[in-house]
Amino acid sequence: xxxxxxxxxxxxxxxxxxxxxxxxxxxxxxxxxxxxxxxxxxxxxxxxxxxxxxxxxxxxxxxxxxxxxxxxxxxxxxxxxxxxxxxxxxxxxxxxxxxxxxxxxxxxxxxxxxxxxxxxxxxxxxxxxxxxxxxxxxxxxxxxxxxxxxxxxxxxxxxxxxxxxxxxxxxxxxxxxxxxxxxxxxxxxxxxxxxxxxxxxxxxxxxxxxxxxxxxxxxxxxxxxxxxxxxxxxxxxxxxxxxxxxxxxxxxxxxxxxxxxxxxxxxxxxxxxxxxxxxxxxxxxxxxxxxxxxxxxxxxxxxxxxxxxxxxxxxxxxxxxxxxxxxxxxxxxxxxxxxxxxxxxxxxxxxxxxxxxxxxxxxxxxxxxxxxxxxxxxxxxxxxxxxxxxxxxxxxxxxxxxxxxxxxxxxxxxxxxxxxxxxxxxxxxxxxxxxxxxxxxxxxxxxxxxxxxxxxxxxxxxxxxxxxxxxxxxxxxxxxxxxxxxxxxxxxxxxxxxxxxxxxxxx
Amino acid sequence: xxxxxxxxxxxxxxxxxxxxxxxxxxxxxxxxxxxxxxxxxxxxxxxxxxxxxxxxxxxxxxxxxxxxxxxxxxxxxxxxxxxxxxxxxxxxxxxxxxxxxxxxxxxxxxxxxxxxxxxxxxxxxxxxxxxxxxxxxxxxxxxxxxxxxxxxxxxxxxxxxxxxxxxxxxxxxxxxxxxxxxxxxxxxxxxxxxxxxxxxxxxxxxxxxxxxxxxxxxxxxxxxxxxxxxxxxxxxxxxxxxxxxxxxxxxxxxxxxxxxxxxxxxxxxxxxxxxxxxxxxxxxxxxxxxxxxxxxxxxxxxxxxxxxxxx
Numbered sequence: 162x163x164x165x166x167x168x169x170x171x172x173x174x175x176x177x178x179x180x181x182x183x184x185x186x187x188x189x190x191x192x193x194x195x196x197x198x199x200x201x202x203x204x205x206x207x208x209x210x211x212x213x214x215x216x217x218x219x220x221x222x223x224x225x226x227x228x229x230x231x232x233x234x235x236x237x238x239x240x241x242x243x244x245x246x247x248x249x250x251x252x253x254x255x256x257x258x259x260x261x262x263x264x265x266x267x268x269x270x271x272x273x274x275x276x277x278x279x280x281x282x283x284x285x286x287x288x289x290x291x292x293x294x295x296x297x298x299x300x301x302x303x304x305x306x307x308x309x310x311x312x313x314x315x316x317x318x319x320x321x322x323x324x325x326x327x328x329x330x331x332x333x334x335x336x337x338x339x340x341x342x343x344x345x346x347x348x349x350x351x352x353x354x355x356x357x358x359x360x361x362x363x364x365x366x367x368x369x370x371x372x373x374x375x376x377x378x379x380x381x382x383x384x385x386x387x388x389x390x391x392x393x394x395x396x397x398x399x400x401x402x403x404x405x406x407x408x409x410x411x412x413x414x415x416x417x418x419x420x421x422x423x424x425x426x427x428x429x430x431x432x433x434x435x436x437x438x439x440x441x442x443x444x445x446x447x448x449x450x451x452x453x454x455x456x457x458x459x460x461x462x463x464x465x466x467x468x469x470x471x472x473x474x475x476x477x478x479x480x481x482x483x484x485x486x487x488x489x490x491x492x493x494x495x496x497x498x499x500x501x502x503x504x505x506x507x508x509x510x511x512x513x514x515x516x517x518x519x520x521x522x523x524x525x526x527x528x529x530x531x532x533x534x535x536x537x538x539x540x541x542x543x544x545x546x547x548x549x550x551x552x553x554x555x556x557x558x559x560x561x562x563x564x565x566x567x568x569x570x571x572x573x574x575x576x577x578x579x580x581x582x583x584x585x586x587x588x589x590x591x592x593x594x595x596x597x598x599x600x601x602x603x604x605x606x607x608x609x610x611x612x613x614x615x616x617x618x619x620x621x622x623x624x625x626x627x628x629x630x631x632x633x634x635x636x637x638x639x640x641x642x643x644x645x646x647x648x649x650x651x652x653x654x655x656x657x658x659x660x661x662x663x664x665x666x667x668x
Numbered sequence: 669x670x671x672x673x674x675x676x677x678x679x680x681x682x683x684x685x686x687x688x689x690x691x692x693x694x695x696x697x698x699x700x701x702x703x704x705x706x707x708x709x710x711x712x713x714x715x716x717x718x719x720x721x722x723x724x725x726x727x728x729x730x731x732x733x734x735x736x737x738x739x740x741x742x743x744x745x746x747x748x749x750x751x752x753x754x755x756x757x758x759x760x761x762x763x764x765x766x767x768x769x770x771x772x773x774x775x776x777x778x779x780x781x782x783x784x785x786x787x788x789x790x791x792x793x794x795x796x797x798x799x800x801x802x803x804x805x806x807x808x809x810x811x812x813x814x815x816x817x818x819x820x821x822x823x824x825x826x827x828x829x830x831x832x833x834x835x836x837x838x839x840x841x842x843x844x845x846x847x848x849x850x851x852x853x854x855x856x857x858x859x860x861x862x863x864x865x866x867x868x869x870x871x872x873x874x875x876x877x878x879x880x881x882x883x884x885x886x887x888x889x890x891x892x893x894x895x896x897x898x899x900x901x902x903x904x905x906x907x908x909x910x911x912x913x914x915x916x917x918x919x920x921x922x923x924x925x926x927x928x929x930x931x932x933x934x935x936x937x938x939x940x941x942x943x944x945x946x947x948x949x950x951x952x953x954x955x956x957x958x959x960x961x962x963x964x965x966x967x968x969x970x971x972x973x974x975x976x977x978x979x
Contacts (some may be wrong), residue, residue: 307793309876329797329948421877423869424944429704495866495944503947649797650948653874 162190164230169534173383173601180232184244187234191219195251199224201515203604204613205257207265208626213238215265220602224533236267243270253515256634279339279667296323297335303327307649311340318663329648334641341667349627355381355457355591363452365629366665371406372607374455375399376614379536379603381457384616385593389458393586396537397575398464402451404568407608409438411561412483414660418558421654422499430486434479441475456589463585469576480569487562500555504643504655507552516639518610518632520659523560524552530606542571554658597622609633609662631665674760681759684926685751689904690715692933699937721893729886731791739786740887740894743779747898750775751905755833757915757922764830769817773810776861776902780806787883794875798882805867805879808955809860815962816853819846819969833912842972847917849965854910855932856958862903865940867951877948907932
């Protein structure tokens with residue numbers, strides 16, 4: 162086995178130290194490692210190193226040892242050989258392989274379904290457009306197709322859902338995404354201005370601004386030669402922001418789930434609490450979604466004693482009231498009748514598709530970077546993930562509910578741990594030099610799940626490649642599996658119970 | 669009674685029912701708002717909304733035919749006609765004849781048929797699903813309606829609403845329970861007929877879960893306004909009948925009937941605030957339970973009416 166072994170708090174790795182294998186070796190060792198259910202693919206991406214050379218990196222996350230294993234293979238840019246597909250043996254590789262194949266025209270011979278991922282502007286086959294995509298079809302007198310989207314009737318993002326139904330029963334759901342593609346990853350390379358890049362990271366997915374910005378800041382800090390001041394409260398502040406974002410989004414999702422089943426009581430209670438949570442973030446940094454809060458090497462919004470008191474009292478109040486909502490939901494028969502035994506995804510399905518985050522934890526698959534690959538303050542906290550087994554909507558809801566309470570405890574703990582005798586949090590720095598020819602990655606557990614940012618630098622120390630992975634990349638397939646065999650009218654609550662990101666996937 | 673005073677009474681009766689129809693949505697919304705801890709919109713906001721719709725023209729999809737355009741009028745017309753049979757307490761309604769309860773039920777069935785056809789006419793897969801659901805639930809709830817009417821006819825000996833509530837005076841005390849149960853069944857039928865929680869959610873934005881709302885997705889402007897008015901009238905017709913039955917069991921008074929009819933709105937508002945919607949596949953069970961209850965009520969009334977002793 163030939164890996165470069167590192168972890169989530171180690172500094173960047175020089176490209177030369179990452180083993181360069183032949184595809185046969187790469188394929189063999191990756192497939193072998195993926196047999197272990199504790200390992201999953203964190204990232205698999207290609208970059209054009211030179212004019213005629215593609216280098217493909219794989220990041221394998223081992224949950225038991227907290228290791229991150231990296232290896233790579235080189236593929237001549239103009240080569241047209243077909244490669245055996247990893248996705249054929251391990252379906253969790255499918256979004257990554259589809260992306261590589263879409264961008265660089267590499268063909269995987271036995272790929273289960275080489276469907277375009279997001280139609281980027283510089284895709285290999287320009288003739289494939291989002292408008293002429295042939296949806297999967299089933300023939301039959303008694304079957305009918307229902308097409309939902311891509312234009313949403315309400316205010317959320319675009320995505321096309323094609324149902325093949327037998328009466329009310331869904332036989333197959335196909336999800337086609339890519340309508341929200343903005344070319345985020347290329348935008349990172351288009352500017353050297355670190356502040357602009359930070360703003361870009363915050364805008365990858367508007368509801369996950371803090372987590373993506375944290376991932377970006379961490380990747381940049383790992384690439385820079387000067388580490389952030391270890392005596393400041395910076396890590397604690399970032400963790401507080403991340404947990405506040407988690408609380409706000411989980412509460413909002415609880416409310417949205419109640420709304421979709423017409424349960425007004427739960428809906429209005431959660432809406433009020435969510436406002437309280439995001440307003441707490443706003444008091445702190447002036448933006449309800451935490452934009453502007455996370456910056457590399459420092460922060461403009463130092464938490465002082467006054468702020469600690471405000472956040473602590475707000476969070477305690479939110480926790481108390483949310484707990485009442487949680488108890489009420491668990492005790493309301495009409496709510497349980499909707500959520501229980503609906504949209505089940507089994508543990509084996511979740512493991513095979515490489516699910517992450519809340520959805521994985523609800524199906525009994527413990528995937529939480531705060532626990533498996535801790536960084537910063539999470540090394541001290543010793544996070545214990547909340548894992549359910551049922552894999553239905555109720556399990557996804559209760560996982561969220563419990564995580565809100567847990568996050569509230571963490572925030573309290575983090576605020577207590579803040580040291581006050583020292584200098585305030587340093588100001589951010591946007592001028593640091595990056596190490597040349599290196600690869601840095603950062604794993605952050607956003608509220609949806611594992612976020613992975615990878616940055617690779619060139620000879621001059623400028624970004625040569627920036628890869629973003631939102632947890633939605635893994636989990637969209639879980640939604641399709643959840644509604645298979647369910648009533649089509651249960652699709653909206655299933656969709657809401659995953660609450661996946663369109664722009665996070667489409668980038 | 670001379671013709672003039674008869675006409676005056678009948679018009680007054682119709683005015684009261686229409687007033688209930690106009691007030692009920694406001695009562696429901698206000699109840700929901702209070703229970704949600706909100707101030708809520710004004711009691712007549714829905715009137716403003718529909719007033720706005722009525723001033724607008726309509727846009728028609730190119731796949732639809734004349735059927736689609738004719739349906740709002742048919743739907744509103746059928747509902748309005750059904751409304752004319754409904755008495756408030758012992759006031760005489762505008763229309764009545766022997767057996768008009770059957771006419772009443774089938775006028776609503778006509779309205780339903782029209783709107784289902786219009787939904788199919790659009791050729792949209794959403795509306796087709798809505799139509800199939802509406803047709804199924806409409807067919808399932810019909811026995812409950814007829815059992816209710818049969819129970820009333822059995823107790824009073826008349827088969828027209830005007831006579832059932834207008835001519836018969838006093839009811840034996842053991843029938844009071846039966847009548848209250850009839851009232852309950854009628855209120856439950858409203859949730860199906862008017863598409864309220866737990867059967868349907870009139871406020872949802874999720875097309876895949878809708879029943880009534882999805883069938884009218886392609887309507888806008890004046891057509892949508894007419895369909896909404898028909899919805900109010902339909903709710904009011906049933907609410908007034910429920911109130912009539914209750915007043916019949918307790919104490920005859922027009923003010924009481926009016927209050928009870930608005931009380932139906934409060935009841936719907938409370939249910940919508942504190943209960944989640946059924947899973948769609950559970951709706952059939954829910955409706956069949958209403959039918960079963962109606963059947964029990966009918967047989968109990970039959971046994972009591974004929975003093976049959978079950979040993």
